[in-house]
Amino acid sequence: MEIKYLLYILLTGIFVNNYVLQKFLGICPFLGVSKKLNQAVGMGVAVTFVMMCATAVTWPIQTFVLEPYGLGYLQTIAFILVIAALVQFVEIVLKRFIPALHKSLGVYLPLITTNCAVLGVAINNITDGFNFVESMFSSLGVGLGFLLAMILFAGVRSRIENCPAPKAVQGLPVTLIAAAIVSLAFFGFSGVIENLLGI
Amino acid sequence: MTSNKKLWIFLKGLIAENPVLVLVLGTCPTLAQTGSVIAALSMGIAATAVLVCSNVVISALRKIIPDTVRIPCYIVVIAGFVTVVQLLMQAYLPDLYDMMGVYLALIVVNCIILGRAEMFARKNNIIDSALDGLGMGVGFLIALLAMAVIREVLGAGTFAGIEIPFMADYKIPILTMAPGGFLVFGILIAVVNKIGPKKGEEKRKNFSCEGCPSATLCGKVSCAENTELVVNVKEEEVEDNGN
Numbered sequence: 001m002e003i004k005y006l007l008y009i010l011l012t013g014i015f016v017n018n019y020v021l022q023k024f025l026g027i028c029p030f031l032g033v034s035k036k037l038n039q040a041v042g043m044g045v046a047v048t049f050v051m052m053c054a055t056a057v058t059w060p061i062q063t064f065v066l067e068p069y070g071l072g073y074l075q076t077i078a079f080i081l082v083i084a085a086l087v088q089f090v091e092i093v094l095k096r097f098i099p100a101l102h103k104s105l106g107v108y109l110p111l112i113t114t115n116c117a118v119l120g121v122a123i124n125n126i127t128d129g130f131n132f133v134e135s136m137f138s139s140l141g142v143g144l145g146f147l148l149a150m151i152l153f154a155g156v157r158s159r160i161e162n163c164p165a166p167k168a169v170q171g172l173p174v175t176l177i178a179a180a181i182v183s184l185a186f187f188g189f190s191g192v193i194e195n196l197l198g199i
Numbered sequence: 200m201t202s203n204k205k206l207w208i209f210l211k212g213l214i215a216e217n218p219v220l221v222l223v224l225g226t227c228p229t230l231a232q233t234g235s236v237i238a239a240l241s242m243g244i245a246a247t248a249v250l251v252c253s254n255v256v257i258s259a260l261r262k263i264i265p266d267t268v269r270i271p272c273y274i275v276v277i278a279g280f281v282t283v284v285q286l287l288m289q290a291y292l293p294d295l296y297d298m299m300g301v302y303l304a305l306i307v308v309n310c311i312i313l314g315r316a317e318m319f320a321r322k323n324n325i326i327d328s329a330l331d332g333l334g335m336g337v338g339f340l341i342a343l344l345a346m347a348v349i350r351e352v353l354g355a356g357t358f359a360g361i362e363i364p365f366m367a368d369y370k371i372p373i374l375t376m377a378p379g380g381f382l383v384f385g386i387l388i389a390v391v392n393k394i395g396p397k398k399g400e401e402k403r404k405n406f407s408c409e410g411c412p413s414a415t416l417c418g419k420v421s422c423a424e425n426t427e428l429v430v431n432v433k434e435e436e437v438e439d440n441g442n
Contacts, residue, residue, distance in 0.1 A: 022377045024231035028310065031226070073286060076304045077278040084271055113270075116227050116308045123301050168393040169385075172223065176385030184378040 006137045008197050009130075013141020015189035019117045020149040021182060026117030030149065031175060033108070040154035041147070046108040048143025051121050053090060054083050055139040058122040059132055079122050087113045117146060153182055208327055212334025218311045219342035220391045225311040229343060230380040231302055236359040239347035240340070241295050245288070245303060247336025249280045250312050254332035256280075257320040264321075273316045274307065281306045311339060342387075349383050350374045 019025040026047070033043040058079050066072055091109045094102040112118060121142045125135040156178050165174045218224045225246075232242040256276050257264075264272045285303055288296040296303065306312065315335055320328040352358055354374030356367030373379050 024227050024377070024380060025305070027226045027230060073282060076282050076285065076307055077275065080274055080278050080307050081271070084274060116305045119308055120301055120305055123304055127301065169389045171392075173385040173389035173392065176381045176388065180378040180381035180385065183381055184373075187376075187378075 004197055006134065008193060009134055009137045010141040010144075011193045011196075013138055013143075014145040014148060015186065016193055017142075018145045018149055018186050019120065019142050020146055021179070021186045023120070025120040026115050026146060029108075029111060029115060030146075030153065031172070031179070033111075034150055034153045034157055037151070037154045037158070040150040042104055043108045043111075044143075044147030044150040046105045047112060047115065047117065047146050048140065049105070050083075050087060050090065050109070050112045050115075051118050051139040051143040052136065053086055054118050054122050055125055055135050057082055057086055059125060059135045062126050063132075075123070075126070079119060083118055083122065084113045117142070149182070153179065156182060205327070205330060209330045209334040212331065212336070212338040213341060214338070216335075217338040217342055218314075218335050219339055220387060222314075223388070224314050225309050225339060226384070227305070228302055228309060229346060230384055232299070233343055233346035233350055233380060233383075234375045235351050235355070236344065236347045237295075238298060239343040240359075241288075241292075241299060242302065243336070243340030243343045245284050245299075246306055246309060246312070246339055247333065248284055249277065249306055250315060250336045250339075251329055251332040252280045252283075253277045253312055254315055254320040254328040255325055257316045258323060258325045258328035261321045269321065270313075270317075273313060277312050277316070278307045311335060346380075346383055346387065349387075350379055354379060 013019075017023060020027065020030045029043050029047070034040045061078060061082060062075065066074060066078060071078075087109055091102070094105065094109075121139050125138055128138070130138055157175065160174055160178055169177075212218065214221075216222060219226075219229050228242055228246070232238045253273070253276050257273055260272075260276075281304065284306070285296070288299075288303065315332060319331045323331070348358070352363065352366055353371050354376075355372070356363055356370040371379075374383065
């Protein structure tokens with residue numbers, strides 16, 4: 001049952017509650033860095049990585065520091081500062097110890113500090129009352145969902161580039177309208193996960 | 200500094216440099232909070248309050264904050280005001296607080312607020328910064344309301360929860376859901392492209408992470424393919440300096 005539930009959280013994060021396409025979190029990188037497939041993958045992996053790290057740090061802070069001392073109202077300030085510091089820290093560590101990974105992910109890391117999906121998933125894990133393991137699975141699911149949306153959308157955009165569009169619609173408008181159709185496609189997943197796992 | 204110039208600082212945020220429709224900042228709340236007019240109104244007012252307060256404080260501290268750590272400092276100031284707004288809404292408007300959910304806390308990472316701190320408040324005096332914050336905030340509110348009115352009237356056949364007799368029979372529910380947000384926003388930007396100001400046109404065409412204020416941190420490497428955009432943004436900063 002426990003494993004089934006974790007799987008449910010993971011798959012829901014990827015398909016049903018897709019942060020980009022259903023909850024509108026992390027739209028800036030979704031529209032900004034999805035032009036080329038390799039950039040889209042890099043950004044998606046970096047976001048997934050930072051989300052997992054952020055949850056691994058913010059969940060204990062909320063549970064063991066903020067709540068016992070009645071400081072719940074500091075949640076927003078504490079979380080954003082922790083995430084900003086964490087992103088810097090991760091960048092320094094990667095640069096020092098895994099230069100190859102830093103080369104491919106490094107450029108995306110500073111952009112992620114103000115990515116609302118990362119803060120959003122950290123806060124949502126608390127509001128949904130997940131325990132630590134569930135929170136980690138939820139972050140992984142949301143991150144993979146972001147990656148999936150980025151990859152799919154990079155494909156859609158490469159097709160759009162080759163299509164003649166009216167001048168006023170070129171660029172951002174046609175991209176947004178394409179995003180609407182991709183988002184519509186994700187509606188098809190609602191209910192599928194529950195039936196699949198029999199929850 | 201004449202009063203005309205002060206008026207312009209306020210007015211430019213409304214139409215000519217509308218943060219959402221012209222500069223394309225703060226897309227996340229624009230899409231997420233425009234399913235209904237009430238949500239858009241409360242989001243706009245909350246963001247305006249935070250924007251004005253943070254602009255004033257950041258402008259007052261502009262000579263004290265060291266340049267190298269300015270972004271974290273701005274984030275602390277903004278997060279402080281967001282917490283104030285959160286607590287006030289929780290106490291006096293609990294229904295709205297529940298409706299806005301996580302998006303209220305996410306005002307912290309709204310590009311418009313950090314962007315105005317970075318582009319305007321750190322180079323201008325307190326009164327100008329307050330006016331700029333107010334103008335940009337009201338511009339944000341106008342854009343949100345425009346989106347919300349289209350989505351709610353056509354999608355649900357209601358206006359601020361009140362049913363409209365004829366529209367209610369021919370509603371298009373998809374517009375109040377996620378795909379409708381993308382669709383209406385795309386069409387609005389296209390309309391602005393057609394009839395709107397030339398400023399930011401290049402940006403609406405090659406949307407990239409340029410608009411994101413943290414792009415100054417990443418050295419714009421991840422979006423280096425749009426080098427001419429970097430130049431555009433720099434010119435904009437110079438203009439703001441001139442004001």
